[in-house]
Amino acid sequence: MSPANVVEVNVYDGSKIHSVLAKLSSIKGINKIKDNYVKEISSTFEIELNNDGKDGDVAKGDFIFSKKIESKGFYLYEIEVTATDDFGNKTIFKAPNYFLVF
Numbered sequence: 050m051s052p053a054n055v056v057e058v059n060v061y062d063g064s065k066i067h068s069v070l071a072k073l074s075s076i077k078g079i080n081k082i083k084d085n086y087v088k089e090i091s092s093t094f095e096i097e098l099n100n101d102g103k104d105g106d107v108a109k110g111d112f113i114f115s116k117k118i119e120s121k122g123f124y125l126y127e128i129e130v131t132a133t134d135d136f137g138n139k140t141i142f143k144a145p146n147y148f149l150v151f
C-alpha cells in the first residue's frame with residue numbers, strides 16, 4: 050500500500066492477468082467478545098485495479114495493479130483481492146495489513 054489513498058497490489062502469474070478486483074470493507078470497530086476479536090464492518094465496495102499507468106497506477110505493465118480511491122471519511126479497510134488470468138483462473142488473497150483511507 051502507498052500513501053494518498055492508492056491501493057497497490059503486485060500480481061505475478063505465469064500467464065497474462067485479465068483483471069484484478071479489490072474488495073474493501075471498512076471497519077467500524079473491533080470488539081473483544083470472550084477471547085476473540087470481532088470486527089464490525091460498516092460497508093463494503095469493490096474496485097478494479099489497473100496496470101495502465103493511470104488512476105493512481107505509476108507505471109504501465111509492471112505487474113503492480115493500482116487504483117486511487119475516493120475518500121469516504123476516515124476509515125480502516127481490510128482488502129481482499131481477486132486476480133483473474135486470461136484462462137479464467139482466480140486467485141484470492143487477503144491483505145495482511147489494514148489500509149487507511151482519509
Ligand SMILES: [Ca+2]
Pocket residue numbers: 099100101102106107108109110111112113114115
Ligand atoms: Ca502498474
